[in-house]
Amino acid sequence: MDLHSHLIPDIDDGVKTWDESLEILSQLCKLGYKKIITTPHIIQNYYPNTPDKIRAGVAKLNELLAENNISMSIEAGAEYYLDDVFAKQVETKEDLLSFGNGYILIETPFMNKPLFLEEIVFTLQANGYKPILAHPERYAYLQNNKELIHSLNFLGLFMQINISSLTGYYSKEAQKTARYLIDTSQVHFLASDIHNHKHLAEVKKAIKSKLFQRCRQLPLLNSTL
Template sequence: MIDIHSHILPGVDDGAQTIEQSIEMAKAAVNDGITKIVASPHHQTSKYYNEKSIVVEKVQELNEVLQAEGIPLEVLTGQEVRLFGEWVIEYENNQIATVNEKNYCLIEFPANHVPSYAERLFYDIQMKGITPIIVHPERNSQIVEQPDKLFQLIDKGAISQVTASSLTGDFGKKIQKFSLQLFEANLAHVIASDAHNITTRRFKLADSYEIIGDHFGTEMVYMLKENAELIIEGKMIYREHPEKIKKKRLLGIF
């Protein structure tokens, strides 16, 4: 399996703090069936700034350590970029790390809303040949209340990534239910761990695929796994036409 979103790099954000913790996470990833993992430290938040050059250097160092330890896991370059107005300028200045240095980028919204300029900025990002991947939309309170916000962005070319632990219920039944609704409405296209450690924010990728299989069948599982591979290869993913989540289908979440 391929994991396109993790916080495995040591000492750069709220993920692994030491190289020892990175090694522990790498072993846990392998035990979960992961062979390739994108290191996607937070960038452009109020606390963390990890421009591309930092990420590339840290990824190389971690790969060397894992090879020396005999851990069969390949770490790839990435970033979890908090959406900000100067994204295109930073990209042009080679400060944005796309997924595996191809043509997808992980984009994070604030937890409680979708920025008003998101649609326009996503257009500008796509004009640069980059597809925005909206990370964990199921944990954004405005998207949960107003799923049309996500629909509009997906309908115009963005894709989204649901967190494995959301599907397994670690963030609560409300988020779990909404996550499944996103897949049902073709508003989610890939699963990733967003793992930060091996205790409270674990991988759970294999478990999440089992849940998807139980609800939607093995064909959906294969498609989602292949989408992760297509993303790191910079190729077009499989996606169905998005549908709106009707308000009545949200009743009972809260």
């Protein structure tokens, strides 16, 4: 199963049409995927999506899969951007879109660590959620601070690597950090983060890599969702 993708059209920077989404899902099915948790961005000033809007898109995707006899299920999730709006939602215990047994996917700025990162992780956990940090290997503030990675793991923040990072698609530094997370067994989930056909091609390439095979030897938690 896959827990990170952008397959609802026209609500973030992911797929543009239902047909594009259906084609990608069909290819993922052929690769062996049975369940997809699609996770549109929720960023207040750019993609102000809501749980209800995302659930409606997921319902449409499941209808399309049934109509086209594609044996796969789609579930609703979201990729929450850690900003002041999200911090307020967490503080006031607003309805947040989780999946599985309380997992919630979060992302941060790529260059600088949010000052309230640890506080939000703690509050989410206190509210019954299990936060997962999307693609930690891509954040410069983690690439340059391995001690912080260990600290966040110690706090109970789950780590999700993008499959395409294993081949250096995003950058050599991202690939290097992904390898470090694998070597130190600090990876909990592996996911596609698919936005389009180009990403699909990169995933197909990455699953043939030696580093991907090493990932599969780790006690990943994808099957628990």
